[in-house]
Every structure is written in structure tokens, then in C-alpha cells.
Amino acid sequence: MARNLPDFENPPLSEVALSVQFEPLEQLRTPQIGLLWSEFRGAFPLTEEHPPLDSVIETFGVARTSQPEMHLRMFQTPPVGRVWFLNQRGSELIQVQQDRFIHNWRKAGEGDAYPRYEPIRDTFRSELARFQAFLNRENLGQIVPNQCEVSYVNHIMAGNGWDTHGQLGNVLTVFRTAYSDDKLSEPEDVRLALRYVIRNDSGEPVGRLNISALPVFRRNDNQPMLELTLTARAKPLGEGIDDITRCLDVGRATIVRAFASVTTPAMHQIWGRKDG
Numbered sequence: 001m002a003r004n005l006p007d008f009e010n011p012p013l014s015e016v017a018l019s020v021q022f023e024p025l026e027q028l029r030t031p032q033i034g035l036l037w038s039e040f041r042g043a044f045p046l047t048e049e050h051p052p053l054d055s056v057i058e059t060f061g062v063a064r065t066s067q068p069e070m071h072l073r074m075f076q077t078p079p080v081g082r083v084w085f086l087n088q089r090g091s092e093l094i095q096v097q098q099d100r101f102i103h104n105w106r107k108a109g110e111g112d113a114y115p116r117y118e119p120i121r122d123t124f125r126s127e128l129a130r131f132q133a134f135l136n137r138e139n140l141g142q143i144v145p146n147q148c149e150v151s152y153v154n155h156i157m158a159g160n161g162w163d164t165h166g167q168l169g170n171v172l173t174v175f176r177t178a179y180s181d182d183k184l185s186e187p188e189d190v191r192l193a194l195r196y197v198i199r200n201d202s203g204e205p206v207g208r209l210n211i212s213a214l215p216v217f218r219r220n221d222n223q224p225m226l227e228l229t230l231t232a233r234a235k236p237l238g239e240g241i242d243d244i245t246r247c248l249d250v251g252r253a254t255i256v257r258a259f260a261s262v263t264t265p266a267m268h269q270i271w272g273r274k275d276g
């Protein structure tokens with residue numbers, strides 16, 4: 001487990017998602033997912049259906065486009081959709097599709113406190129083990145992971161350190177409004193996308209970190225808000241739950257360090273940074 005990570009008393013975090021993507025389980029179809037729900041229904045009594053997520057794999061050593069690499073899957077029969085199992089408050093959910101298993105924590109109310117990464121990760125481990133046990137019992141196949149993903153979504157409200165979407169430089173170190181003349185002033189808003197290579201101790205590329213900043217508005221009062229999303233994606237070194245967990249730990253540590261690096265010291269003070 002990573003130590004000495006940046007720590008904040010009141011981080012602007014609104015959602016965390018831990019995900020493992022694996023080779024498609026073609027026998028995992030709608031009836032089987034219905035059976036799976038019975039395994040989790042006590043804690044997740046609500047369900048929703050959504051379109052499946054595309055397979056995304058980080059590759060190296062080949063020509064890349066500016067977009068994440070999508071992989072089209074060839075199924076013998078049409079794939080089923082993505083099913084959500086939600087708790088009563090909607091603050092935690094499991095997402096299941098034929099090639100992905102995800103656990104989300106999300107802020108459901110203003111008083112909700114982030115429960116921290118370790119409890120969310122441990123819950124994900126337990127749920128993934130239960131999912132694999134279900135697959136074994138129903139003879140549906142084994143999880144063969146090809147990518148792990150950690151995503152942190154931050155909702156940074158205007159009014160503390162910044163007021164308008166054009167003041168992105170007050171929040172992020174990687175943006176500033178500097179011009180070669182006086183023809184332009186503060187922009188109305190800014191959209192930012194960054195991509196970094198994650199490397200191991202030997203300097204070899206093992207994954208990627210994607211950072212996006214979007215100008216949005218809070219639904220209930222139309223207050224300006226910055227949605228800052230950091231997503232780390234990499235392939236685990238093995239196929240076991242421990243291998244998946246280690247990969248998620250690396251992704252989380254990468255995200256936490258990157259968040260501190262791309263946000264300004266003034267915002268750190270507002271969020272109550274507790275380390276150095």
C-alpha cells in the first residue's frame with residue numbers, strides 16, 4: 001500500500017469508481033445477471049439497466065490516436081447491457097456487464113463524507129470474490145482481467161478561491177491566462193484534457209492517467225462548478241484478486257499524487273491539506 005500520499009481534510013471528491021475489465025463471459029446473460037442480483041440484493045435492493053461500456057485497453061509501442069483505444073468485441077450472440085445494483089440511498093452501486101465489474105461510491109447528499117479508499121477497495125474485493133464464486137457455481141467461466149481502472153470525480157464549487165469558469169488557473173496549476181497582447185481577456189470557460197504515462201520502477205510504461213476538467217453547473221442552484229476527473233488505467237500483472245488489488249492501489253496512488261500536483265496551493269489550503 002502506498003504511503004506518504006497527499007491528504008486533505010475536506011477533499012472535493014464526489015465519486016470513486018473501482019473497476020476490473022476482463023475477457024467477455026459470453027454465457028453471462030440477462031437471466032444469469034438476475035441470479036447474481038440475488039447474491040447482492042440485501043445491500044443493493046434497486047436495479048437499473050444501461051448500455052454496456054466499451055472495452056478500453058491502454059497499449060504501448062504502436063501508433064495512437066488522440067482518443068482512448070476502444071476494442072470492438074466479437075460475440076456469438078448480441079451482448080447484454082450493463083446492470084446496476086444500487087443501495088437504497090444510491091450512494092453505492094455495483095455495475096455488471098459481460099466484460100466488466102465495477103463498484104462506485106458517490107456523494108448522495110451535502111453531508112456525506114468520503115469513506116476513504118481502503119474501505120471502498122476492501123468492499124470491492126469482497127464483492128468481486130462473491131462474483132467469481134457465483135461464476136464458478138453456475139459454470140459461467142473465470143475472470144481473466146485485462147485492465148484495471150480507478151476513477152475519482154471531484155466537484156469543485158465556485159465561491160472559494162474562484163468565481164467564474166474562466167478562472168481555471170486559480171484551481172489548476174496546469175492552466176494560466178497569459179497572452180501575447182491585450183486583445184483577449186478572461187475566457188468564458190475552459191475545457192482541459194491531459195494524458196500521462198504511468199511507469200513502473202524500471203521506467204517501463206504500464207498504464208495511463210487521464211485528467212479532464214469541465215465547466216459545469218450544479219443542478220439545484222445553477223452555481224458554477226468544475227468537474228475534475230482523474231482516471232488511471234493499467235493491466236494487472238496476474239489474474240488473481242490480489243493482483244487486481246495491487247493494480248488498483250497503484251492507480252489510486254497515481255491519482256492522489258496527480259490531484260495534489262495539478263491543483264494550486266491556495267486550493268489545498270481551502271481543502272485542508274494535512275501533509276507538507
